[in-house]
Amino acid sequence: MEIRMLGPLSARTEQAPFAPTAGKPRQILAMLAMCPNQVVPVGTLMEELWGTRVTRGAQTTLQTYIVQLRRLLAAALGDEARDPKEILVTRQGGYLLQVPRSAVDVQVFEDLAVQGRAAFSRGEDVRAAELLNRAVRMWRGPALVDVPRGAVLEIEAMRLAESRLGTLELRIDADLRLGLEAQLLTELTALTAHHPLHEGLHSQAMVALYRCGRQAQATDVYRALRVRLVGELGVEPSARMQRLHQAVLRADPALDAPSGHGPRSTYHLFAA
Secondary structure (H helix, E strand, C coil): CCCCCCCCCEEEECCCCCCCCCCHHHHHHHHHCCCCCCCEHHHHHHHHHHCCCCCCHHHHHHHHHHHHHHHCCCCCCCCCCCCCCHCCECCCEEEEEEHHHHEEEHHHHHHHHHHHHHHCCCHHHHHHHHHHHHCCCCCCCCCCCCCCCCCCHHHHHHHHHHHHHHHHHHHHHHHCCCCCCHHHHHHHHHHHCCCCCHHHCCCCCCHHHHHHCCCHHHHHCCCCCCHHHHHHHCCCCCCCHHHHHHHCCCCHHCCCCCCCCCCCHHHHHHCC
């Protein structure tokens, strides 16, 4: 079985797909797949589906959606001698989806990200870059992009988006520690344009440009960031970004080499 949520929702057994087309059953499937093998309380599901407007018959309607999902699952299982009730399981007070973590792309992404961060902290940069790159490449678009989202799934989608960006940023840090700055310039140019207020990505772009002999462009990146921060938010760049800018201006030797082993990122290169 495979359930994918890092992009459009898809779900299939080895034989056939079973993702519902209707909005609320898609929400329920996404909610259950977010935490496989854990009970999702009925109250949490109803909050996701109806928010504060839960009607008297909401629980019965929820049960109807569960039956619909089981029917789709039964059809997708085909000749497999498995009862859908053993996969979409009723428990006291809620429901759970009984599938391996490896069947859900969100779980695989999070496991790879955790392993990659651990490798980065140990100074295993090649291993970290490999794991983090595998995690980032699992994404096919924004999480749950074609699923209606109530309060619960909206928070999950935001959390995953933040995790995706943090994982990508750490993978770039691993690549910088491997001396791959020239290969990163195009990617960082696009990322800083897409995230114009993100100091971490801008610090990486500055370091990559500096190491490629483009000191003036590195300072331009800082100045453009400062203009946007002051103009849009009314704040100056952080102290560490200002220190990085000064390091670029004076050609600090600390910029010439990878930041070394341990948990330090590019953004923390000139932390106090």
